[in-house]
Amino acid sequence: MIIRQEEPKDFSRIYELVKTAFQTAKVSSGEEQDLVERLRKSSGYIPELAMVAEEEDGRLVGYIMLTRMYVHGDDGKKYPTLLIAPLAVAIEYRDKGIGSALVKESLWAAAELDYRSVFLVGDPKYYKKLGFRAARKFGITHPGIPAEYVMACELSPDALKGIHGTVDCRGLDE
Secondary structure (H helix, E strand, O other): OEEEEOOHHHHHHHHHHHHHHHOOOOOOOOOHHHHHHHHHHOOOEEEEEEEEEEOOOOOEEEEEEEEEEEEEEOOOOEEEEEEEEEEEEOHHHOOOOHHHHHHHHHHHHHHHOOOOEEEEEOOHHHHHOOOOEEHHHHOEEOOOOOHHHEEEEEOOOOOOOOOOEEEOOOOOOO
């Protein structure tokens, strides 16, 4: 398996992969595949941070996208950060470390691009193993989403120190 940046020729296969993967997710809006399309058209899209996991035969078995968004600080400032949405793994490839590999590779790539933090909405048990902590521990919340599911990861030491405010993890960068 290799992890590489998505290419336009992958877009229709990514759409189907994400759609199928989220059909069996514990929590799903059913629109995750459409979110990917909207994010690609947004100003938050960063091509280097949209990645696929691909088998030797060319089959796509996993996908992750990180997009630019902001922490809206209580001090009135906007602090740039990233959002992971979505992370998808083909049903028959789950529990094989593909999701973890995609997260680790994307975090490394984000740090190489000088991003300092990443947020997501997800299962705390899973993401804690990958270095994420509850965002509320940093003084950051997401209105309307239970705090235990809003997670953050600092890509550089103390990246979120002194920042208090809110994030919008719906996948839009405004």
